[in-house]
Amino acid sequence: MKYLRAFFIAAAMYSRLPVPNVRWDEESKEAVLFLFPLLGVIEAGLIFLLAGLLLRVSAGAPLSAFCLTAAPLLFTGGIHFDGFLDTADALGSWKGKEEKLAILKDVHAGSAAVLQGGLMLLSGFAAWLSLMESGNMPERLPQLLPIFLMSRALSALSIYLLPNARGAGTVYDFTAARARRRGRLISGFYLLFAAAALFGAGTLFTGACILAAVLLAALYSGARAALSFGGMTGDLAGFLLTNCETAGLIAAALAFRI
Numbered sequence: 001m002k003y004l005r006a007f008f009i010a011a012a013m014y015s016r017l018p019v020p021n022v023r024w025d026e027e028s029k030e031a032v033l034f035l036f037p038l039l040g041v042i043e044a045g046l047i048f049l050l051a052g053l054l055l056r057v058s059a060g061a062p063l064s065a066f067c068l069t070a071a072p073l074l075f076t077g078g079i080h081f082d083g084f085l086d087t088a089d090a091l092g093s094w095k096g097k098e099e100k101l102a103i104l105k106d107v108h109a110g111s112a113a114v115l116q117g118g119l120m121l122l123s124g125f126a127a128w129l130s131l132m133e134s135g136n137m138p139e140r141l142p143q144l145l146p147i148f149l150m151s152r153a154l155s156a157l158s159i160y161l162l163p164n165a166r167g168a169g170t171v172y173d174f175t176a177a178r179a180r181r182r183g184r185l186i187s188g189f190y191l192l193f194a195a196a197a198l199f200g201a202g203t204l205f206t207g208a209c210i211l212a213a214v215l216l217a218a219l220y221s222g223a224r225a226a227l228s229f230g231g232m233t234g235d236l237a238g239f240l241l242t243n244c245e246t247a248g249l250i251a252a253a254l255a256f257r258i
Helices: 002-014 026-035 038-056 061-076 079-093 097-104 111-133 137-144 146-161 170-174 177-200 204-229 234-257
Strands: none
Touching: 002 026, 002 038, 002 079, 026 146, 026 177, 038 061, 038 137, 038 146, 061 079, 061 111, 079 097, 079 111, 079 204, 079 234, 097 204, 111 137, 111 234, 137 146, 137 204, 137 234, 146 177, 146 204, 146 234, 177 204, 204 234
């Protein structure tokens, strides 16, 4: 029951799945990030169904790209993209660590968030448009799906590997000291499983391009978090996740064209 409650908590916080409202106890909170990457599997399944429907009705590449760009935002309620926007504002301020952490909690969007958020959405749209126009999507689509599990596994792993920048907050509650080692192992397992699925679903070249892009995006995001904020927060984990997903899609779009 502890893990079922933990999954319901993860789904309620990080998706718009209709799940029961459950009691938050210490054991359940410690297991939330163990199960969080599974939401990537569900999202991948919904993307697969949506893309299949769009292809079946011949919706056209631009409309399909729009729907596939919007689908993750609708599934998550934009929580990870909101973290990306907050982080863009904080990094764009060029202020000290404490001021950056304060900006992460500011509900107002600054110019950096608007500009970088718009560019990120356009990047995702362009990647999906290129993918839809490249042809052979029914055969190629399965190799895109592990990106959504991989990005969440890396997001969770970054939280377990890096210190908490605030020493408080929801993410801090999810990463009790006794759960960190187990969390790293579980996140690593998800990452290995996603990588195996990535290479098993398509060509070695495309799989290598996607994996390299996602890992580089995670390393870049984690390094920015460590250097600029002193560790991770929920917003910074969303920043990392968004960068990983978009980088994976762009890499796939380029690899399919080669």
